[in-house]
Amino acid sequence: MYQVIVHFSYQNFEQDPVTLIGQILNQWLYNGQVIGREMPITFHQNGFQASVCTPEQESLLPDNNSEEVNEALLQAVENGVNFTGFEIVGRDYQGEETSHNKQPKFQILYTTHLDTCSPLYDGEQFAPIPLYRLKDQALSEALLEWQQNWQACDLLQMKGSVLEESALMQISDNRSELAISGLDLCKQVEEKTQIPTFYYLYRLGTDELEEHNRKCPSCNGEWKLASPLHEIFHFKCDHCRLISNLSWELL
Structure with missing residues (x-):
């Protein structure tokens, strides 16, 4: 597992940005891209940040998105909130190490x-x-x-x-x-x-x-x-x- 900070920018938003960000986080959760339900959202000078835990370093890359995740991202963009990227804080040594075997026997x-x-x-x-x-x-x-x-x-x-x-x-x-x-x-x-x-x-x-x-x-x-x-x-x-x-x- 990895501790990750995700970044969101906003401009001229018509809806509460925290609600829109929360919808993205929830879809990541349901798709397995983030782990755990504690995902605090904080405001910083240039936008919002959320702290999440991911199974792998590349978990939040677009290739791993589901249709539901992409829909949440699009809805946020349409209302002025953009997911601009993420940074890996580091590996969580108290968390389980993810399997790298793409074809286990069982x-x-x-x-x-x-x-x-x-x-x-x-x-x-x-x-x-x-x-x-x-x-x-x-x-x-x-x-x-x-x-x-x-x-x-x-x-x-x-x-x-x-x-x-x-x-x-x-x-x-x-x-x-x-x-x-x-x-x-x-x-x-x-x-x-x-x-x-x-x-x-x-x-x-x-x-x-x-x-x-x-x-x-x-x-x-x-x-x-x-x-x-x-x-x-x-x-x-x-x-x-x-x-x-x-x-x-x-x-």
């Missing part, structure tokens, strides 16, 4: 309540893939919405005092509404990219024997890996496109 839909990066991961490097590589902003938005719901459930089951069991079920049961939605998104991503895309099932359990011998919850087939993948995933079903951890309570 992908994983994965997140935690602490993550701000893309929920689509390169399965080989276990690094987030910028969503604008999908070239489908509607799909990117759906993935971000799924991520928000998953993170809300994760936070509830980790730190909440109410709805813990319901939240845990949503992220750990492949028959839950959230999992069904996520599995459908995985299918869409796989169709779009032609890359096998797996859905992550969170797991908690205290019975060690049961944990080590559990079957795929979808097909009841063997899915335990000979050795953990990325020190996180101990189970993987290629047929059902499911991937999971050994219970965190046993690690």
